[in-house]
Amino acid sequence: MTESTSSQEPKDPKSTSPGSFRVLLGMLAQHRGPLFAALILSLIASATGLAQPAIINLVIEKIGEEPVTSLIIVLTAVLIISSIADAFQIFVLTRTAEHAVLNTRRSLITRLLRLPISVYDTQRTGDLVTRLGSDTTLVRTAFTGGIVDMVGGIFTMVGAIVLMALIDPPLLLTVLAVLVTATIIVVAASSKIQKYTKQLQQSVGALGAGMDRALGAIRTIRSANAADRVDEELQVQAQQAFGRGRKIAIIEGALYPISGLALQLSFLIVLGFGGARVSAGVLSVGDLVAFVLYLFMLAMPLGLIFSAVNTIRSAMGAIDRIQEVMNIAAEDDLGRPARTAQSITFRDVDFSYPDNLTGILSSNPDATTDPSPAPHSELPSTEAAVQPAPVLTGVSLEIPAGKTTALVGPSGAGKSTVLSLIQRFYDPSRGTILLGDQDFADLSRSSVREQIGFVEQEAAILAGTVWQNLRLANPQVTDAQAWSALERVGLKERFSAAPGLDTVIGDRGVSLSGGQRQRLALARMLLMDSSILLLDEPTSAVDSRNEELILSAINTASRNRTLVVVAHRLSTVTDADQIIVLEEGRVAASGTHAELIKTSPLYKELANKQMLI
Ligand SMILES: Nc1ncnc2c1ncn2[C@@H]1O[C@H](COP(=O)(O)OP(=O)(O)OP(=O)(O)O)[C@@H](O)[C@H]1O
Structure with a gap:
């Protein structure tokens, strides 16, 4: 790129x-x-x-x-x-x-x-x-x-x-x-x-x-x-x-x-x-x-x-x-469709969030500007504004196909940002991201996202029925598939009473507990036919029983798929094929749990705090 x-x-x-x-x-x-x-x-x-x-x-x-x-x-x-x-x-x-x-x-x-x-x-x-x-x-x-x-x-x-x-x-x-x-x-x-x-x-x-x-x-x-x-x-x-x-x-x-x-x-x-x-x-x-x-x-x-x-x-x-x-240009979907691939590579990626957008819409009620001048017709260029603080600097990493990669590190290290870049929510300011051997910059955003299933940190549940939530990403889902996904995340019983899949979950999913919301989002992800799964703190909102349920669902789901999981609790990712330690927007270390305990002081400290060693 x-x-x-x-x-x-x-x-x-x-x-x-x-x-x-x-x-x-x-x-x-x-x-x-x-x-x-x-x-x-x-x-x-x-x-x-x-x-x-x-x-x-x-x-x-x-x-x-x-x-x-x-x-x-x-x-x-x-x-x-x-x-x-x-x-x-x-x-x-x-x-x-x-x-x-x-x-x-x-x-x-x-x-x-x-x-x-x-x-x-x-x-x-x-x-x-x-x-x-x-x-x-x-x-x-x-x-x-x-x-x-x-x-x-x-x-x-x-x-x-x-x-x-x-x-x-x-x-x-x-x-x-x-x-x-x-x-x-x-x-x-x-x-x-x-x-x-x-x-x-x-x-x-x-x-x-x-x-x-x-x-x-x-x-x-x-x-x-x-x-x-x-x-x-x-x-x-x-x-x-x-x-x-x-x-x-x-x-x-x-x-x-x-x-x-x-x-x-x-x-x-x-x-x-x-x-x-x-x-x-x-x-x-x-x-x-x-x-x-x-x-x-x-x-x-x-x-x-x-x-x-x-x-x-x-x-x-x-x-x-x-x-x-x-007048704000819609997100572009230029580029060619991506071929199916399961590995992702970051090469020397720098990234900053554009922080100069506050004025793009005149939502500030104190603004007394005359309305006649043309409103902003494009996102302001990053060069024109004060240079925003870098969130990722020189990040190079390999996420191998079909394996589980965990991203760990202190809060604010840039773990969620890496997931956002993988979904092309933003483009890097420098460096290249590859899907297989294809440069992200050449690919259309929608075709990259088609290959990716994502569960957010605060799992998003739409108001509506269980059914509507499950079919969000894949409208072709059948009843049987939906029930099977719910079973895999331990939610089958919760919705077994009538009206079953037509159970209405409130605005923002308030009738579900935090863990249930997370699991419903996970079930939705399981129903997507994506070869790459991204999970942002999948067990952050749950107790240990729920955590077990979720981890086992993730294990089944990730078979033959690439899994990238952001985790605060290292106990949930000690079995990962690869753990990448991020610190202040840089890759501090990578390896397996056993290797990192020996080679990375930061990882060792995190593990120590969580009484893993
Ligand atoms: N949308 C955004 N706009 C501007 N800055 C952001 C945005 N999202 C995150 N940041 C900043 O980028 C940095 C990295 O955030 P990120 O969410 O990637 O960290 P993280 O490692 O996932 O943290 P946590 O473990 O607390 O979720 C933080 O300093 C954060 O404040």
Whole structure:
């Protein structure tokens, strides 16, 4: 592997930030059919709305001179058509908005599950979940309360202006001067709304992340009587979100009287100036009434447009946050598929965790940056940031095919990191890792992982049934195979009562003990057809009876397979074919238990402490 394939991820050429407005336009383009239909309906509603004052004008002029029944019938028909068009428009828009939210959520789910592992190291899951939940919900408002309202409103306004110009141009110009000034103020203030919405959503994200962490550690919190303290901390975050919401409220509150004042002023001008023109005989009473009604038609959409601009700005704030995730290139799966092999070799491997990712998503609610600049479109390069501390230095090791290799050493020595590198969760900063004789750098990540079964230090159990957990890695598993795997890890009896494999295990597997969780994860691994098994402290959470069960399951599972096991308790690995001792990210020694007792002072010390010698 070359030095260039460091822990930075490849840049996705498509991942440049297009800006939230362009993204919004892209979303709208995806739904152009229904939006076009909504637009037509909105135009029908506007046109029928605009026709009403003209008909009323006619009625006023003709009343007393000739029958107006037919005009009244036309007016009623126009009213009905206008209402029906409105109703359909709302339905089409709301449905389209739900589609837009669905599409956004789908892409987010796909991306959130495929980000480079290093992103999860630094990003709070609660914040990522908020982006999927409340941020996507804000997108809906851009459709329902935004775009079409605005377009339909503009159409009505233009129509009203043209018709008013036909009636009395000087009166119109006076009214427009007032309204244009108000519009300029509203549009300028709305950019603040976008900024504050993004900050508000960041606060909500931080609150979600805090609550997520607290609920994950609820037993510790309650046992430490720390609920009040955690409560206080979360209340502070909730208060912060409130503060941001209040800023939006202040702007919206200030804008409301501005638009209201502008409208009142316009009406006063029309009544005063228009009334004078009626007495001067320049304008008929019917014309003045029609002019006032058109002013209504101009004013109503203007109010809608003002609020639509704010709604769209809010949605754009949320879209910014969604785009931040979408702009992170998904973990690459480049390279050719790996051929099956069972040995792994590290040659002079250096590795550091990328620790400069904290700013990749603006989840920090204190961030007050303007949302308009492009969010980070790639993981920052390791060179650009402060050089992170090395976790592995010059590690060379051979993990032979079909044998058991144990990794031991003090806490923080880098044992779990070696397992992460074997799974290609990260790439080394220097050196080469080989699967058989194939360089990892040439292989696709998924094909390497296909050959590997892994049980984490804190065995991950998904909420759902035993069955769902067992089939996670291998959906082809049969009932008989599942029971046999459960038997091998000593869990058959635990689930023998109905509903058997359909037994639901709670969120985070809470209805199972630590040892049972570990064993269920082990059973899942046994069902995978992997030729290399990685176990991170498989017996860390269990008593000696469970330990025996697990060790015997591991023994059966590892027949003809390569086993790499990280162990604190040396007693569990004294029989390993090879034991590698890691110390501060370097290989301190390797050999069998008997050899290491003689050759490695560190191993001897560890064995001594554990009363093995
Ligand atoms: N995701 C991460 N991001 C940054 N640093 C990490 C990360 N994971 C581990 N480290 C650091 O890397 C070093 C090695 O950690 P590692 O988990 O590999 O040690 P270990 O030998 O498995 O320890 P233990 O026996 O306590 O599990 C430690 O200093 C640890 O703090």
